[in-house]
Amino acid sequence: METEYNNQLPTGIIINGQALTSAEVLAVARHYAHVALGDESISRIRAARAVIDTISAENQKVYGVTTGFGHLSRVRIPQDQLEELQHNLLRSHSAGVGEPLSEEITRAMMLLLAASLGRGNSGARPEIVETLLGMLNEKIYPTIPSRGSVGASGDLAPLAHLGLVLIGEGKAIYNGQCLTGLEALQQAGLTPLRLHAKEGLALINGTHLMEAIAILALSDAQILMRTAEVTCAMSLEGLMGSHIPLDPRIHQRRKQRGQEISAARLRKLVNNSEINASHQNCARVQDPYTLRCAPQVFGAIRDVLKYCEDIFERELDAVTDNPLVFPEDGDVLSGGNFHGQPIALALDMLAIALAQLASFSERRIYSLMGPHDWDESGAPLFLTPNPGLNSGFMITQYVAAALVNEIKILAHPASIDSIPTSAGMEDFVSLGATSANKVLLVLEQARQVIAIELLCAAQMLDFRKPLKPGIGVQKAYEIVRSFVPMLEQD
Numbered sequence: 001m002e003t004e005y006n007n008q009l010p011t012g013i014i015i016n017g018q019a020l021t022s023a024e025v026l027a028v029a030r031h032y033a034h035v036a037l038g039d040e041s042i043s044r045i046r047a048a049r050a051v052i053d054t055i056s057a058e059n060q061k062v063y064g065v066t067t068g069f070g071h072l073s074r075v076r077i078p079q080d081q082l083e084e085l086q087h088n089l090l091r092s093h094s095a096g097v098g099e100p101l102s103e104e105i106t107r108a109m110m111l112l113l114a115a116s117l118g119r120g121n122s123g124a125r126p127e128i129v130e131t132l133l134g135m136l137n138e139k140i141y142p143t144i145p146s147r148g149s150v151g152a153s154g155d156l157a158p159l160a161h162l163g164l165v166l167i168g169e170g171k172a173i174y175n176g177q178c179l180t181g182l183e184a185l186q187q188a189g190l191t192p193l194r195l196h197a198k199e200g201l202a203l204i205n206g207t208h209l210m211e212a213i214a215i216l217a218l219s220d221a222q223i224l225m226r227t228a229e230v231t232c233a234m235s236l237e238g239l240m241g242s243h244i245p246l247d248p249r250i251h252q253r254r255k256q257r258g259q260e261i262s263a264a265r266l267r268k269l270v271n272n273s274e275i276n277a278s279h280q281n282c283a284r285v286q287d288p289y290t291l292r293c294a295p296q297v298f299g300a301i302r303d304v305l306k307y308c309e310d311i312f313e314r315e316l317d318a319v320t321d322n323p324l325v326f327p328e329d330g331d332v333l334s335g336g337n338f339h340g341q342p343i344a345l346a347l348d349m350l351a352i353a354l355a356q357l358a359s360f361s362e363r364r365i366y367s368l369m370g371p372h373d374w375d376e377s378g379a380p381l382f383l384t385p386n387p388g389l390n391s392g393f394m395i396t397q398y399v400a401a402a403l404v405n406e407i408k409i410l411a412h413p414a415s416i417d418s419i420p421t422s423a424g425m426e427d428f429v430s431l432g433a434t435s436a437n438k439v440l441l442v443l444e445q446a447r448q449v450i451a452i453e454l455l456c457a458a459q460m461l462d463f464r465k466p467l468k469p470g471i472g473v474q475k476a477y478e479i480v481r482s483f484v485p486m487l488e489q490d
Helices: 022-031 039-058 070-074 079-093 103-117 126-137 156-166 181-187 199-204 208-238 248-252 257-270 274-278 294-315 341-369 394-410 432-462 471-483
Strands: 012-015 034-037 097-100 145-147 171-174 177-180 324-326 331-333
Touching: 012 022, 012 103, 022 103, 022 208, 022 294, 034 103, 034 126, 039 126, 039 324, 039 331, 079 156, 079 199, 103 126, 103 156, 103 199, 103 208, 126 156, 126 199, 145 156, 145 432, 156 181, 156 199, 156 208, 171 181, 177 181, 208 257, 208 294, 208 341, 208 432, 208 471, 248 257, 257 294, 257 471, 294 341, 341 394, 341 432, 394 432, 432 471
Parallel strands: 012 034
Antiparallel strands: 097 145, 171 177, 324 331
16 A cells, blocks of 8 residues: 555546545645546446435335434335435534545545445435535535544544535635535535435545545554554664674574564664664664564554454445345345544554554664663763753753653553444444544654654764765665754753
8 A cells, every 4th residue: 555655646537337546535635636437337326326226215214215224224204204304313413523635534434434435335316426526626525524423333423524515515625615514515516415215425434534434544644554563673872783683594584574574674674774883793783672573563553554454445335335236136235344443443443553653762762872781882971062052952851751651541442442322223333434534643753753763873873984874874864964953052
């Protein structure tokens, strides 16, 4: 999935019922790629819609089409109230609270919802998807509160807020202004929809909030993972650590894939180091674990990211509303694809992995403050040329420690909890939206910790001059110094 740093993102996407790629989600969410609905998808949508129209006309008993929702599914809805039922569903479920989702998360949600409906198992008309894509391309962003989903019967509240704008209700941001849904649609030249049977349910049953955050957060986590390896290599060189623990023979004897990849990256970063050559015969026998076991720890984190990638990528080919329409058989089947447990568990694992990444980094920051009994290099205390008069980087380690403490609290899994809803009908929920919202906070805090280590490691390398570190580390040092000069005094 490591796409964002390859700059190979598509500029346009056609939805034809296919699986989306992470690169396509990133292209739309962050780079405003245009999205269109293809003919193949329209055919699939119409075939599924024909099944729903038949059920509606014959007043067959099908959940969410001719019945109420959740524990109210026992209530039959008269034919002349089926459209009102769908509108009431959006209005009643728009009960979210908290700060609105970011623009990029909202864009990703809209794309994922459109792609899911476009696979032809939801029973919504093509007009629903076309209007949704029209909003996306015209940069109309529904105002979606970030809290309120338990991640079980889909992300109900957030998606209801999104769906309201399609019918000209709710609120949206357009051209930097907060408008009513109707005003936003009219100014963009779009027409509000009148929902037909099943369409409101198709809009709100789905994992699209969780998945949107998952794809964006994983992309950022992969970049941060690679940055942390670079930063660690800088610290390894600055602290005059041994390169022996990076020997490929050590890692081949364990055969953990992530560990082998991280060891290879670290070896490349420290290759041709003058610093390493200068202390080949030093008295130190072993380094602390945050240097010596870097491939093992980074590798474990890499393996977690790969697990998350597999889960999140599969969801990009999913239809997660309910009930599902199978037009080839004429069947409408009620199931539970909207349940967010797969994504919730992966998001919690992602938060734990990022917590380890940050905690691992903070310990190296502490070591860089020095000196310690294992550090015979004579580097100045707190990385300042004149300690005492100056405190140097002393408090940056405090800040890192505070951030790591907060990260550890946020890393507690949300998915191990469950609070039943809908009068017991939804008796086990994933709380995956909580997992998603938490991982965004963990990611931002972890970025700050890695940035602090970057600053400290670059400062330590200044005290190793005129000796140069490995080729990769030297390049990283130069990039840091292009933004931040060496700290000479407080």
